Amino acid sequence: MSEFTTGLDYAKEQDRQDKLASFRKKFHIPKDKNGNDWLYFTGNSLGLQPKTTKDYVNQELKDWANLGVEGHFYAKNPWLNYHEYLTKSMANIVGAKPIEVVIMDTLTTNLHLLMVSFYRPTKTKFKILIESDAFPSDRYAVQTQLDFHGFDAKEGIIEWRPRSGEDLLNIEDLETILEEQGDEIALLLIGGVNYYTGQYLDLKRIAEIGHSKNCMVGIDLAHGAGNIQPELHNSGVDFAAWCTYKYLNSGPGSLAGLFVHEKHANNKELKRFAGWWSHNKSTRFNMRQPLDIIPGAEGWQLSNPPILSMAAIKASLDMFNEVGIDALRKKSVKLTSYFHFLITDLKNEKIRIITPSNPEERGCQLSIKVKNADKSLHDKLTRENIITDWREPGVIRCAPVPFYNSFQDVFKMVEKLKEVLDD
Numbered sequence: 131m132s133e134f135t136t137g138l139d140y141a142k143e144q145d146r147q148d149k150l151a152s153f154r155k156k157f158h159i160p161k162d163k164n165g166n167d168w169l170y171f172t173g174n175s176l177g178l179q180p181k182t183t184k185d186y187v188n189q190e191l192k193d194w195a196n197l198g199v200e201g202h203f204y205a206k207n208p209w210l211n212y213h214e215y216l217t218k219s220m221a222n223i224v225g226a227k228p229i230e231v232v233i234m235d236t237l238t239t240n241l242h243l244l245m246v247s248f249y250r251p252t253k254t255k256f257k258i259l260i261e262s263d264a265f266p267s268d269r270y271a272v273q274t275q276l277d278f279h280g281f282d283a284k285e286g287i288i289e290w291r292p293r294s295g296e297d298l299l300n301i302e303d304l305e306t307i308l309e310e311q312g313d314e315i316a317l318l319l320i321g322g323v324n325y326y327t328g329q330y331l332d333l334k335r336i337a338e339i340g341h342s343k344n345c346m347v348g349i350d351l352a353h354g355a356g357n358i359q360p361e362l363h364n365s366g367v368d369f370a371a372w373c374t375y376k377y378l379n380s381g382p383g384s385l386a387g388l389f390v391h392e393k394h395a396n397n398k399e400l401k402r403f404a405g406w407w408s409h410n411k412s413t414r415f416n417m418r419q420p421l422d423i424i425p426g427a428e429g430w431q432l433s434n435p436p437i438l439s440m441a442a443i444k445a446s447l448d449m450f451n452e453v454g455i456d457a458l459r460k461k462s463v464k465l466t467s468y469f470h471f472l473i474t475d476l477k478n479e480k481i482r483i484i485t486p487s488n489p490e491e492r493g494c495q496l497s498i499k500v501k502n503a504d505k506s507l508h509d510k511l512t513r514e515n516i517i518t519d520w521r522e523p524g525v526i527r528c529a530p531v532p533f534y535n536s537f538q539d540v541f542k543m544v545e546k547l548k549e550v551l552d553d
């Protein structure tokens with residue numbers, strides 16, 4: 131027996147009971163030309179804009195206009211320490227200690243900077259393990275790191291792939307790879323929530339398996355941050371990075387998060403690429419000091435950060451603080467389980483959900499595989515102002531986001547899906 135029921139009345143009742151329902155009004159929801167809200171299911175790609183973002187950014191524009199360079203010290207939120215205002219909230223969201231987290235640069239940049247420190251290949255132990263469905267940017271980053279160190283990328287990349295005929299990764303296969311080839315592997319770089327299938331992997335297990343063969347373990351959390359609760363500190367992974375424009379609603383191309391586990395916080399022997407923002411804050415502006423690295427994640431910073439983008443992140447994180455990641459995740463599990471229930475109930479052979487059905491093994495996204503990779507289905511949804519995204523090969527990704535999607539959104543979406551499938 132399912133906990134869910136079909137029918138619009140049920141969806142309406144769930145929205146009435148939803149304690150987070152009022153947050154929808156705090157976001158700009160794009161509308162069609164008749165003024166109806168789009169059914170926006172792509173928070174996994176670009177989160178919607180909080181209505182407060184404009185005020186946060188305007189504050190910094192105003193302080194810059196009125197204070198010029200003095201804004202570094204006298205702005206309402208002095209720019210010099212701006213990233214510090216974000217650390218605690220961000221650490222909360224990913225389950226880390228403040229010393230382990232900093233907001234800086236962009237995701238792919240951070241992956242490279244982290245690999246400078248944590249990918250230290252030797253002649254015999256140099257390979258990098260990724261998922262066969264790794265995000266292209268991560269794969270290119272890994273390829274070029276191998277190349278940079280003088281290794282052949284073809285030989286140097288080991289792929290963890292689903293078994294033949296399956297869609298999802300199996301942790302036992304990772305164990306086998308490590309047992310057989312672990313002595314040659316220097317680094318595991320894995321998407322914590324896979325962008326294509328939506329599978330949420332067991333980070334703690336991955337860290338244990340990697341560490342048992344003395345490999346470093348890094349996690350790309352682009353699809354995890356603000357979506358699931360990765361408990362980064364307890365997982366024991368060495369490092370992680372994520373962007374803030376997906377589930378963290380901070381605007382296109384906004385800055386990224388970087389995590390370095392506390393166990394590495396005071397290791398000044400780690401190689402790194404540094405800049406003046408890596409240096410001890412109390413002597414940074416004396417300008418003549420030899421490099422004195424800040425302990426923890428802040429020591430990976432290079433540059434003074436773009437405050438306008440930081441302001442948009444602050445607007446979003448303040449909302450996360452207000453609602454709490456526990457409450458968001460709780461609603462998310464219910465909303466996506468409901469979505470899963472309705473799609474399954476269609477019993478339509480043209481589509482198949484490849485995301486795990488167990489809520490513990492997924493975030494809010496469901497990936498729907500379409501028979502014969504028929505992209506016209508996605509196009510028809512888009513024409514109905516149902517915004518999902520198409521990913522080769524043959525998948526429609528849909529993410530009901532607990533912050534701003536409702537049970538009625540999900541209901542209406544599946545009704546339309548049924549219509550276009552029957553078309």
Ligand SMILES: *Cc1c(COP(=O)(O)O)cnc(C)c1O
Pocket residue numbers: 236237238239265267268321325350352353373
């Ligand atoms: C979104 C995403 C990226 C994008 O990288 P940027 O540097 O922010 O452009 C990279 N990797 C993964 C896994 C992603 O989901």
